[in-house]
Amino acid sequence: MSAKTVVQVINPNTSLAMTETIGAAARAVAGPATEILAVCPAQGVPSIEGHFDEAIATLGVLEHIKAGREQGVSGHVIACFGDPGLLAARELAQGPVIGIAEAAMHMATMVSTRFSIVTTLPRTVIIARHLLQRYGFEHYCAALHAIDLPVLALEDGSGLAQEKVRAGCIQAKRQDGSGAIVLGCGGMATLASELTLELGIPVIDGVGAAVKMVESLVALGLSTSKHGDLDYPVRKTLSGQFAGLLPD
Amino acid sequence: MSAKTVVQVINPNTSLAMTETIGAAARAVAGPATEILAVCPAQGVPSIEGHFDEAIATLGVLEHIKAGREQGVSGHVIACFGDPGLLAARELAQGPVIGIAEAAMHMATMVSTRFSIVTTLPRTVIIARHLLQRYGFEHYCAALHAIDLPVLALEDGSGLAQEKVRAGCIQAKRQDGSGAIVLGCGGMATLASELTLELGIPVIDGVGAAVKMVESLVALGLSTSKHGDLDYPVRKTLSGQFAGLLPD
C-alpha cells in the first residue's frame, strides 16, 4: 500500500455515466493525499431498483473488492444506496468497507435530530427502511420520499430527475420537520452541495460521506475486524463462474 | 400448473449429499398431493458459512427460482438457514417463497413462548441474529448456540456433528428455559423428529416447516404480493453471466 490513501469507489451497477458522476463526487471531497478509483462491474444490472437487482450487483461488488484488495487499496466504498453486499464485502476485504446509505445516515444523525430521505422509485423505499432498522436509525428518520423516477433518469441529461429531487427536498424540509436530508441514490451525489446551500440545511450525499469515513478509518488505523463474524470467508472450492472470487 | 402442488426446495449450496438430506426431509412431511423437487445450483459454494457464501449462493437460488417459475412449480423453499436471497427471490417468483429460518422461527413462536437456536459455526450466529431482528422475533429467542463444526461435517458420515447437535439441544433445553429449539442448518433437517421425541419438546426443522408453509399458502390461494415492493424486477438488460436470469 502506498503512502497515498487509495479509496476504491465501487458503483455496483454497470452504468459508466453514473460511475463518472460518483467518481467526480468522490474526488470533489477527497483529501489531498487520497486517490479515488471509481469502478463498476463489467457485467450485471444497469441500475439497481430492487432486491433482485441488488443480488446481482453484489457479485460485481465482490469481484471489485477482491481486485481492490489485490491492488492494495486502502479501503472500499459501495456506492449504491442499498449498501448491497456490505457484510459479504467486509468478509472479503482487508481494509474498511463503507456503504453510502450507512455513511449518509450516520452523518445525518450527527448534524440533526431527525432527517428525511429522498429516493428514486417507491419500491426502493423498503430497502432504506430495512437499513434504518438494521443500523438502528429508525428513530432518526422522519419520513421517506420517492420521486417516482427510475435511477437512470438521473443520467438522461434532461435535468428532470434533478429537478424532482430538488422539489422533493424542499417539500421534505417543509413537511417533515427534519433538520437534514439524505439523498437516497448514488446518482444524486453531485446535487448535495448546491442543495445544502439552497435549502440552508445539510443535504447529505452518501458517496462523499463514505469516502471521508474510509479516509478517517484509515487515518485511525482501524480496519474491518477479522476476529469472528467478519473474518475472511472460510476457504472452500468455489465452482463455475464464481471460481475466481476468493483471493489465492 | 398441475393439480398437484409442486414445491421446489432449493438447497443454495452445491452439496448433492445435503440436497438429498433436505429433499428427504421435505418428502417426509409433504402432503399426499405434493411433489417435492429438490435442487441445488450447479455452480457456487459447497456450504454456506458467512455473508460471502450467502452472496454467491443467492445467484444459484435465483437461477432456480426462474427455472421453477418457468416449470410452473407452485412455490419455492430456500433451504439454507440464512434465508439467502429471500426478498430477491420473492421479486422474481410468481408463487410463494419461504426461507427455512423464517418458517422455523415463525412456527417456534406458536408452540412456545421462547425458543433457542442450535447452529453450526459461531460466525453464522450473527446471520441468525439479523434474521431475528428483521422478522421481529428477538423477544422470542432465549439463546443461540453453535456446535463449532462446519456445515459439511453434517454430511461426513461420522455422526459426530449429529451428536453435537443433540448435545447442544439437550444443553439448550436445560440452560435457557426455552420451550422449543430451532435447528439452525438445513443439513440438520432429518434430526428434528427424533430429537422432538427424545427431548420431549418441539425441535423444529425449517425445511419441513417451510414445505408446509408453502403448501398452506398455495391451498389458501395466497402468493407473493406483486403490488409494490415485491413486484417483478423492473425489466432491464442484464449483461454477461446474468443475462439469462430474468424470464422472457
Place this chain on the structure above:
Amino acid sequence: MSAKTVVQVINPNTSLAMTETIGAAARAVAGPATEILAVCPAQGVPSIEGHFDEAIATLGVLEHIKAGREQGVSGHVIACFGDPGLLAARELAQGPVIGIAEAAMHMATMVSTRFSIVTTLPRTVIIARHLLQRYGFEHYCAALHAIDLPVLALEDGSGLAQEKVRAGCIQAKRQDGSGAIVLGCGGMATLASELTLELGIPVIDGVGAAVKMVESLVALGLSTSKHGDLDYPVRKTLSGQFAGLLPD
C-alpha cells in the same frame, strides 16, 4: 386420535351464524384428511368488541379446549381476531392452538413486506396493535383501518358491512403502500378469496390461515411445548362455576 386430522375451530362468541360462517371458511381450505369441528360457547358474549368481551369469551374458549382435548382433536383454532385466551388455551391443550390474528399476521409477513389491517369497530384497533407488539410485527404493519360497524353487522344479511370491508381494503391498498391486507375479524373469513382476486393482492383471512397452520404443525409432529411456560396448568381445586375446567 384418529388417522384424520381433527381441527377444532372455536368461535369465541355465541353467534351461531358467525360460527357457521367461520366453519364454512375453515372447511373451504381444509385438506382432504382434515375434519373441521366448528363450535361456539353456549354462554358468553354474542360478539367481541373490546377487552371486557374478550375476558368473558376466554372462558368459553377454555371450556371448548378442554372438551376438544378430551375428544382427542388434533389441534385448536381460536377464531376471533384478538386471539382471546391464546396462552391460557395453550397451557390447557395438548395439541397446537393457533389464533386467527396470529396466523393471518404471520402469513402476511411472508407474502409482503408490509400489510394493512381492516377491522370492525375503532375500539378493536388497540387490540390488534397490542398483538402486533406482542408478536413482533409492528414493523410489518403499515396501517390499521376500522369500518366503524359492529361485528354482527357482518351477519345481518344486508351486505353493507361486506361492502364497507371491500371499500376499506381498496382504500388501504391505494393509501398505505401495503402489499397485503389482513382481515381483522373472524366474521370476514369468507370474503378473503374474492377480495384477493378483485384487488390483485393477498387479502388474508385468519381462519383459513390458522387451520392450515394447525394442519402443518400436526403433520410436522409439533405441538404446544409442555416444557416450562406453557406446561399444563398447575393442578389445583377450582371452585364454583369453574370447577369443571380442568381435565381429570
Place this chain on the structure above:
Amino acid sequence: MSAKTVVQVINPNTSLAMTETIGAAARAVAGPATEILAVCPAQGVPSIEGHFDEAIATLGVLEHIKAGREQGVSGHVIACFGDPGLLAARELAQGPVIGIAEAAMHMATMVSTRFSIVTTLPRTVIIARHLLQRYGFEHYCAALHAIDLPVLALEDGSGLAQEKVRAGCIQAKRQDGSGAIVLGCGGMATLASELTLELGIPVIDGVGAAVKMVESLVALGLSTSKHGDLDYPVRKTLSGQFAGLLPD
C-alpha cells in the same frame, strides 16, 4: 361516593389468607382519608400461577369491579402480579384501575435506573416479561428471579417462602447491579418495608404502590378515560353465568 376515598383492593384468587395479607399491606400505607375494601372472588382459583389461572381469575376481578362501581368506590386495585384483566376492568370501571405489577414497575423506574424482579414459580416469569414489554419497561429490568415455590407457600405459616424471597432479594442486589427490587407476587406485600430497611435499597410491593396510585389519581380528578379504547363495554346481552356482569 363519600368524602372518603374508597379503594377496592381485589385479590383475584380465592385465598382468604392472602386477601388478608394484601388488605393489611394496603391499609398500612393508605392515607388517613382512605378506606380499603379488600375482597376476593367467591369462586375461582386458589392461587394464580399461569395464564390459565389468570383467565379464570379475570372473571372474579370483573365481578368485583362491577360490584365496586355500584357501591361507588373511588378506584380499584388488581392485586395479582400479572395484572389479570386490567384492560377489561378499565372498560368496566368508572374510576381508575391499577394493577400491582404496573404500579410497582412504574415506581421502580423512578427510584432506580434498573431493577430486578423476584417472583414465585419460574413459569410466572413469562407473564412478568410480557408486562415489561407491554408497559415499555424492558430496558429498566436487569433480571427476573423465581424462588421456585408456589404462591400459597407464602401463606403456609412456615416462613420458608419469606426466607427464600429475602435470599432472592439479597442475591439480586449483589448480582444484577440493580438499584431496586420489585416483589413479584401480591402475597409478598408485607415483606417490602422490612426488606427495604435490611437491604438498604427500595424493595417495592405493588399493593402499596397501587393503592397510592389510585389515591393520587383520585386526588387529581383523573379517572379511566371513557373516550375510545377504554369506553364502557358495548352493551349487549350476556348469556348464562355471565348475565349479571354488566351494570344495568
Place this chain on the structure above:
Amino acid sequence: MSAKTVVQVINPNTSLAMTETIGAAARAVAGPATEILAVCPAQGVPSIEGHFDEAIATLGVLEHIKAGREQGVSGHVIACFGDPGLLAARELAQGPVIGIAEAAMHMATMVSTRFSIVTTLPRTVIIARHLLQRYGFEHYCAALHAIDLPVLALEDGSGLAQEKVRAGCIQAKRQDGSGAIVLGCGGMATLASELTLELGIPVIDGVGAAVKMVESLVALGLSTSKHGDLDYPVRKTLSGQFAGLLPD
C-alpha cells in the same frame, strides 16, 4: 424531617410568575399533611425552550436540590416538562425526585391506552420525544402537538396561549384517537382540571402528578436508590462557581 411531608417544587426557570402558577397547582392537589415549597433559581434562564436552556437550568435545579436536602424536605419535583437534570438531581438528593414529564406520562398510561402531548414551541417536541424513548412510552404516545407560542406567553395575562392550548387539546382529542392528553409545560399546570371537565377525557398536568408521586413514594418509605447508579456523587473538589454544590 417533620411529620409533615414537605415537597420542594423546583421551577427550573427564573420566572417568578410561573413559579407561582406552579406552586398554586401543586398546592391545589397536595394532601392535607403536605407542605409545598415552590422555588426557582435566582440565576439562569427566564424560560426553557431547548437543550441549551435546559443545561443552564439544570444548575439551578441542583442548587435547590442541595438546599432542599439540607432543609430536610421529603422529596423534590422538577417542574419543567423536559425533566432537566433529573438523574443528576437523583444522585444529589436523599429523597425521591420526580420530573413532571415523567409523572404525567406515567399517569397517562394508566388511564388510557394512548395519549397525545400538547406543548409550546415546536423545537421542544424533540425533548419530549427523547423522554418518551428513555421512559419506554413511545408506544403510548399517539401524537405531539405544539401551539407555536413561547413558554412565557402563558404568563402574559392575555389568555391567548391558554386558548391555544385548549384548541390544541380539542384538536388532539378529535384527530389522534387518544384517550388522554398530557400538557407539555409546567406553565399549563392550572389548566388541567378545567380541560379535563370540558373535554371529558383526562388532561394531565405533570406538576400535580409529580407532587402526588412524591407523596406516594414518601408514604411507602421509598426513596431514590443509593445503591449503584444513583449513589451520591463521588466526592471531589468542585472549583469556582460550582464549589458549593456538594453538601458538606
Place this chain on the structure above:
Amino acid sequence: MSAKTVVQVINPNTSLAMTETIGAAARAVAGPATEILAVCPAQGVPSIEGHFDEAIATLGVLEHIKAGREQGVSGHVIACFGDPGLLAARELAQGPVIGIAEAAMHMATMVSTRFSIVTTLPRTVIIARHLLQRYGFEHYCAALHAIDLPVLALEDGSGLAQEKVRAGCIQAKRQDGSGAIVLGCGGMATLASELTLELGIPVIDGVGAAVKMVESLVALGLSTSKHGDLDYPVRKTLSGQFAGLLPD
C-alpha cells in the same frame, strides 16, 4: 475561518493532565491541515463519573463552545465518554459538534457486527447504556465492562489503570464474541493504537474518531442543522453567572 481546519477539542473536566492526553491523541490522528485546540474549563469537576458531574461539566463545555465559535473554529469535539451537553452544544455552535462516545460507537458499527465497551467506574455504565439507546446501537453492543478505578487513576502515572484497561480489553475479546472494543473514557485515548495492534482487533478511541468526524463534516460542507430542533438558542436574557453564555 482560516484555510486550516481548526478543531476545538473540549475536555469537559478540569484536569490539565487529561487535557494534554486528549490533545495529544487528537493531534496524533489529525490531518496535516488541521489544527487542534485542546481546552478544558477553568472551573468545574476534576473528573466526570456520574450525571451530577456531567451537569456541571456541561456548563464548561458550553462556555468553550461559545468561545470557539467566536474564534471561528471549524468544529468542536466533546471529549468525555458521556457526551455531556451534546445537544445543547449543537444549538449553541455554528459548526459541527461531535461527542467521543458517539464517534467511537458509530465507527465500531462499521468495522464489526458487535462491539464491547470498557469503561472506568461501574456507575458510568448506565451513561453508556443510555447513549446506546439514544443513538440506536443497543443491538451492536455485546457487553459493557468497568475496570472499577476512578477516571483520574488514568493520570496517576502508575500505569495500573492502563494495565486494567488492557486486561479488560483482552477479557472482552475472549468472552463477548465482539469484533471490536470501544474505550469508554477520554483518558484512555492514547491506548487505542497499541491495543489495536496487540489484540488484533479494532480498539477504538473516541477522541481520534471524533476529530476525524469533524474533519469529514467540514470537508463535506456539512454543519449542525440550524433548521428546527438544533437552531440557535432562543434569545433571552440570561442572568447571573450565565449572563455571558450566549454570543452577542
